[in-house]
Amino acid sequence: MARQLDDEKKQRILESAFEAFGEAGLANTTIKDIASHAGVAAGTVYTYFTTKEEVFRAAVDLGWNRFHDDMAEMLETDEPFEVRINNLIDYGFDLLIRVHPILRGMFSDANRMDLLTHHVDVLCTGMERFFEQGRRSGVLVGSPNPRVRRFFLNSVVSGILLNISVAPPERLRDEVESIKTAVQEMMRESLVARAVVEGRL
Amino acid sequence: MARQLDDEKKQRILESAFEAFGEAGLANTTIKDIASHAGVAAGTVYTYFTTKEEVFRAAVDLGWNRFHDDMAEMLETDEPFEVRINNLIDYGFDLLIRVHPILRGMFSDANRMDLLTHHVDVLCTGMERFFEQGRRSGVLVGSPNPRVRRFFLNSVVSGILLNISVAPPERLRDEVESIKTAVQEMMRESLVARAVVEGRL
Amino acid sequence: MARQLDDEKKQRILESAFEAFGEAGLANTTIKDIASHAGVAAGTVYTYFTTKEEVFRAAVDLGWNRFHDDMAEMLETDEPFEVRINNLIDYGFDLLIRVHPILRGMFSDANRMDLLTHHVDVLCTGMERFFEQGRRSGVLVGSPNPRVRRFFLNSVVSGILLNISVAPPERLRDEVESIKTAVQEMMRESLVARAVVEGRL
C-alpha cells in the first residue's frame, strides 16, 4: 500500500490556511503560502482540496466550528448558572481571540460567499438558550418582549464581534480585556437594577 | 472650468469604484471595471489616483464621510430632541443602505488597512453626543455609568452595522426594516421602564 | 504464471492507452486516465513502461501491428484471388474501424515521432504484393508503369486512411460504408475497361 491520505496533514494545511487567510484575506493569500507554512508542496494542497475556494470555506468553517464547540463545552455544564456565567465572562472572550482571524481576515469574502449568516445565527441561538436558563432561575433581566430581547442580544453579540474584528492583532488583548470589563459592569448593574425593581434593595 | 470638469470626473471614478468595490471587494474589482463604469479609459484612472489601493482608500472614505455627513445633518438640527430621534429612526437606517457596500464588500480589506476604527469611532462619538443631549432633556435612560453606556452604545451600533453588512443586497431592505422595528420597540420600552423607575407610571 | 499475469496486465494497460490516446490524443490523455481505465493504479503503469511517451509509442504500434496482422491473415490465404479480393472489400474496411483511433487521435504526435512512415509503407507494400498476385492472374489493370502504379496505390490507400481519420466516431460506419461502395464500383469499372481494351467486350 502507498502512503495513506493523512488526516493530520489535512488538518495542518487547514490550520495553516486559517492563519494565512486570517492574516491577509482570501486574495492576498497564495496556495504556496499555505502549503509552505504547512510544510508541504503546493501541489499537495490539491490532494486534499479541489480549489482554493474550497480551502477557504473549510478554513472559515474550521474557525467557527471550533468556536461553537468551545462555547458549547463551556456553557453546557451541570454547574449552577452563576458559575457558568462567570466562566462565560472569564474565559469566553479568550475564545474570541482564537477566532479573531475569521473576523479580521475572512469577513468580507466569507460574507460574499454567504458563509456568515449561519454561524452568527448559531452563535446567537446558543447564547439565547443560555440566557434563557438564566431567566428561568431569575438571574438576569432584559426586555420582557422576546423579540426585543433577541434583537438586543444579537446586536450586542454582533457588536462585540465587530469590535474585536476591527482590532489589529497587537491591540487585540487590550480590546478584549476592556470589553470584558464593560460586560462585567453591565451585568452587575443589570442585577442591581432588577433588585431595585423588585424592591430587594 | 477645467478644474471643475476634472473634479467631476474624479467623482465619477470614485462613485464607480465605491459601487464596484462594494459589490465585489478589492481583489475582485479591476481598474478596468471601475474605469468602464465611469465611462473613462483605464489609463485615465491613473491621472487622478496613483495606485489601485489609493482608489480603494478614497472609495472607503467617500462612503463613510457621506454617511457621517448625512448623520450630522440629520441629528444636528434645532428641532426638539423627540423630533430628531424620530428622524434618526425613520430615516437614519436609510443611510445605512447607502453605505452597505462599505460594510459588505470593503470590510476586511479596509480593516486590514486600518481604515475602519477611525470611522466607527467617529460614528459612535456622534451618536454619544446625540444621546447625551437626550439625557440632558431627560428623555433617555441607560446605565448611569458612562463607560458602560459607551460600551452599550458602541456594541449596539456595531452590532447593527454587522447585521446589515451580513445581509445580502436582496434581503437588505427587509433586514433594515426589521432592525428599525426592533429599535423602535426597544426605545419605547426603555422610556416606559424609566417612567416606572421614576414612579411616573 | 506470474509472467503471464504480468503480460496480461501490460496488455490491459496498452489497450486502455490505445483507446484513450485515440479518443483524446497524447496531450489530453493522462497516465491516470489510462491506469484507471485499465483498473490499475497510476504508479503501476511505470512498472511496465518508463515514460508516458513509451506508452504512446507502444499503443501506436499495437494499433498498427494489429492492423497489419489482420490484413496479412485476410490476404495471405490459399483461396483464389477473386475470393480474396472480395474478402478485402467485404471485411477489410472493418479493420479500419478498429484502427480508427490511431488515425484520429494519434496521427500528428505519432507523425512527429516518426512512427507513421514505416507503417504506411508496410501497409502499401503489402497491398502492392497482393495486387501483384492479381496482375499475374490477369485480374486487375492499372498503369503498366510500376512507379505510377505504386503512386496510384499509395495515394488511394493514404487517401482512404485520411478520409477515415477525418470522420468523427459517430459518422465512422457510414463513411466506411460509402468508401466501400465506391471502391467496389471502381473495381468493377476497371475490370470492364480492361475487357474493352483487350477486345473481350
Added chain:
Amino acid sequence: MARQLDDEKKQRILESAFEAFGEAGLANTTIKDIASHAGVAAGTVYTYFTTKEEVFRAAVDLGWNRFHDDMAEMLETDEPFEVRINNLIDYGFDLLIRVHPILRGMFSDANRMDLLTHHVDVLCTGMERFFEQGRRSGVLVGSPNPRVRRFFLNSVVSGILLNISVAPPERLRDEVESIKTAVQEMMRESLVARAVVEGRL
C-alpha cells in the same frame, strides 16, 4: 489616442503561431513560444485572442485559407486548360509546402475540433470544378460515373495530403518532387489511354 490595435501585429502573432503549432502541435506549443517568436510579450497575445485555442483555430484557418486562395488564383485564370493544368502540376505542389505545418503539426487536434472536414471538402470541390472544365474540353479521362470520379479524386487528393503530412520537414521537398513526377506520368498515361480507347493511337 493610444496605440491602435495593430493588424500587422496580429498577423505576426498568427504567423508565429502557424509555424509553432505546425512544428510542435497544439499541446507542445506555449503562448510564450508564440509571443517571443512574434516579438511581443506573452500578455500581448491576449490582446488579440482570448484563448490559446482561439489562436490555434485562427492559425489552422490561416493556413487553409491561404492554400485555398492560392489554389483559386492559380486555377481560375483565363488561360487555356492545358496551361492551367501545367501550372497546377508545376506550381501547385509548392503550395503544399507552405501548408505542410497544418498537416504535420495541426492535424489531429484540428480534426478533434472538427476544423478539417470543411477544408478538405473545399479543396476537393475546387479540384472537381477544375477537372470538370477539363472534361468539357475533352482533355481528361476518368470514370464515366461521377460518384466514382469524385471518390477517386478525393482519395488521390487526400492521399497526397497524407503523404506530404507524414514527410518530415527535411524530406519534404524530395517527397513533393517525387509526387509531382508521378502525377505527371499518371496524367500522360491517362491521356494516352484515352487516345487508345478513342482509336486515335
Added chain:
DNA sequence: GATGAATGAGACTTCATTCAT
C-alpha cells in the same frame, strides 16, 4: 509488485501599471 500520496515544474491567463500616440 502494486499503490497512490507527494512533489514541483510549468502552463495558461489576469491585470496593475506604463507610455506612445
Added chain:
DNA sequence: AATGAATGAAGTCTCATTCAT
C-alpha cells in the same frame, strides 16, 4: 489630458514521475 495597447509578474491548477508503504 485621455486613451488603450503593451508589458510581465504572479497566481492557480495540472500532471508526469517518484517513492514510502
